[in-house]
Amino acid sequence: MMGKDVEEVSASLVREYLSRKGLKKTIACMDAELPRTNSSVNNRSDLRRILHLEGLYKQNKAEEHPFKSMLEIIVKVRMSEGDKTKIHHHGDNEAHPLEQTMSINTGVKREPDCMESLLCDSPRFSSQTPSEKTLKKSFAVHPESERSVYFLPSSHDLLTVSKEGFLSEKKILDSDSQKNRSSRIRRGIMAGPIASSLQESNKRRPARKVPSSLTATTEDCRESANWTNGLNTTNTNPPASLEGESSMLSNLHKGIIDHNGYKKMPEVKHRLKNLAPDPKLDGLHVLEMVLDDIENEESLCDVPRTSMPELSLVKTPMDQMTATALKEIIFGSPMACFTEEWKQQNFTFSDTPGLKYGIVQNKGGPCGVLAAVQACVLQKLLFEESSSDSLDERLEVSNVLRTKCLSRALADILWRAGNMKRATVAINTGRSLFIPIGRYKSDGILEMITYVTVETLDDLTLVLEKHVRQFESGPFGCILLTISAILCRTPATIQSDMDVPTSTLIGAHGYCTQELVNLLLCGRAVSNVFDDEMKLDSGNGNFTLLKGIKARCNIGLLSLFEHYNICKVGSHLKTPKFPIWVVCSESHFSVLFCPSEDLATDHCKEEEFDLYYYDGLANQQEPIRLTVYSESCATESAQSDNTDSDLIPPLELCIRTKWRNAVVSWNDTDPIL
Known part of the structure; x- marks a missing residue:
């Protein structure tokens, strides 16, 4: 462990x-x-x-x-340590008998009864020679410490011994005495207990000499403790002869300091190893390591630290055939590529107070995907994950909660796209998995993707929680979701959803088409927003089948195109299960939402209510609250302010496609024109 x-x-x-x-x-x-x-x-x-x-x-x-x-x-x-550490050596190391205890000024009083046998009783050493047992009996341990530090004076090695009786070693000084190592190793002398606190270890004390060459200074003890701890807490520096030796410390790093400053050893059994130096050791040994990213001062990662079961999932690497099919359905050609606006877009949240629930859009293009995800995050945040009745508390979310809502919103989107039976998640591996050949243009994204398929919503949620940072802060978060949704629905099924098989999910100038927005909102890439299906008589007894929205959706949609009689939004989108709407206005998608779920169920509430507007591309600095009045409730002055349709903001026109003749108050916020 x-x-x-x-x-x-x-x-x-x-x-x-x-x-x-x-x-x-x-x-x-x-x-x-x-x-x-x-x-x-x-x-x-x-x-x-x-x-x-x-x-x-x-x-x-x-x-x-x-x-x-x-x-x-x-x-x-x-x-900066190099010029500050002082390690003292004195005379012949064999001048004194093994039983002599050295005197060390450590600031911790040593009791006479501290000497005890640590190793000779261990079954691990039952077959050792008497001389080895004598060595172990000569070691001393501080009564409050679970780990003691020892010097081998002749070779200047540091030994650490756990209560279990197993040793690990650290090279301290020169290797001139290696030729006599085998005989001198038995002269282990306790270097003194580790300082009882980090503060004490920062204080430099002079060494107290004894008439023996077997002397270690306080700096020796502190340095050994600090190296054993895996970091330096002193202002001292190891001598130059330590270069090439410190990689041996990797064996000592697996401990934790207790509240008294003592080093605790784990339940790992260290065998007594050959203490001969390894000339091939590097100057610095760095353990392999890995982790995440967060910008605020205290939080390294805001993903909830919940117990996450490990899933045995099969990852399928992307191949050129699949990548070609994806590009055909996204762009209409395998020679097309994602624009920089798409490549740089992920689902990063705003840090603006009052708008921390909002996903930030960098540039125009993928707004349809962002608005759909934003609406689903608000569904989770307002009506499923929050227990507070206060709107301010529900919207001023923590980093942990908004990341949790994002992963669960993505799970809902992909589960719908997989027809509630299966789902696929695309993951960026960071390395190319195939070399494109023939008529295929590489964009450095699809080639690096592997994907996993799950059969349950719970497994899907676990996979997304595990990889949510790729979507939230990775370089291709928006693209990964789009590809995942296509793989869930499959390119062939998406093509059959569309009225025209040659339609694409990304249109001119990198904008999302209605098919892509519908895929994310309702799980089907249909081309229309009316309810069910519509047959058009094309003459000679032939009919053209136009496909719309088959069932009431969780998230709704309002469109400025309906105001201009270009399309008709059906009730399945106009009256969703939750009072949240994606708004399509002048080739841009944004979000309207009401914090009260009653608006979606109680029509009496429609006499007067508040809607909140969020546009990830608008660089909002504060929430925008709109108060909507029915025509009968609106004052004459409010109605007269809206008589000139040329001055009515497009957002109000979208609102009136659902609440006809409604009057909108911007509540001292400048109207968005």
Whole structure:
């Protein structure tokens, strides 16, 4: 277990560094190859506490040019150590007998009865020679410590011994005495208990010499404790001879410091290994590590740390045949590619107070996908995941809750597209899975996708919670959802949904077509917004079947095209199950919603009610609240203000396609024209 914890903390440290550097693409690739688990450290304060970096962190913030990441702070301290550590050596190491105890000024009183046999009673060493047992009996352990630190003076190695009686070693100084190592290794002398607190370990104390060459200074003890802890808490530096040796410390990093500052060993049994130095050791050994990204000060990742069962899912790598079929249905040609607006768009939320529920759109193009997802997130947020009656509390959401709502909204969208039977999730691997040949233009996206198919909504939710960062903050979040929805419905079925088989999901200038919006809202890529189907007589007894919306949807749609009699929005979209509408106005999609669910069920509420408007592309700085009055409730002055249709904002015209002759008050907000 401890090894796994070390991996998670190391991963968190790297993710915190990548987050501070803004390397979101790297984080997305890392998430794909080594996903987070419920053991991941998701809070910067927690990470600092686990690594005991609070003091260094405060010192760094006081610097004129402080470093931003904890990894940089650790590296800076390590690099600045070299000229400060002092390790004292005295005379012949064989001048005193094995039983002599050295005197160390550690600031912690040593009791005479601290000496005890740690290893000789262990069954692990029952077959060892008497000399080896004598060695183990000579070790001493602090009574409050679960791990003791020892020096082997002749070879200047550091041994750490757990209560279980197993040793691990660390090279400390030069290797000149290696030739006598076998005889001198039995002269292990206790270096003294580790300082009882990190504060004490920061205080430098002079070494107290004894008339023996077997002397270790306080700095020795502190340095050994700090290296064992996996980080430096002192201002001292190891000597140059430590270069090439420190990679051996990877065996010592798997421990946690208790509240007294002592190093605790995990339940890992360390065997007594050959202590001969390895000339091939690198100057610095860095453990493999991985994690995520979040920009605020305290939170590393806002995904809820819930227990997530592991799914044994088969990942299918993208091949050129599937990629070609996807491009045909999206663009109409395998030679077309996603625009930069699509490539750079994901489902990142706003940090504006009062609008933290809102997904930010970078540039025009994928607004239809963003509006559909935004509406589904609001459904989860307002009516399914929140228990508060206060609108302000429901809309001023936490990072954890909005990410949770996003993953569940995506699950609903894909489950509908899979006809409530199966669903497929596209995942970015960060590396190309096939080399395009023939008539196919690579765009560096489809070639890197692998996808998984699940048979239940619960499994789908788990997969999306595991990979939600790819959608929320990855470079291709919007594209991944679009591809996932197509794979759920399958390209062949989508083609049969459309009135014209040659229709596409992305039209001119990179705009979403109505087919793509309908696929996300109702699970079918039909070309129309009226109810059910419509037959058109094309002459000679032939009919053209036009397909519409078959059932009442969770999310509705209002269109400015209906105001101009270009289309007719049916009741399945105009009167949805939840009072949330995607608004199509002048080639742009945005969202209207009412916080009261009664509006979708009680027509008496339609006399006067509030609607909130959100446009991810508008760079809103505050919520926009509209009050809608029925014609009978509107004052004469309000009605007279709306007599000139040329001055009526398009959004009001969209609202009137559902609430005919309604009067809209913008409540001191400038109308959007």
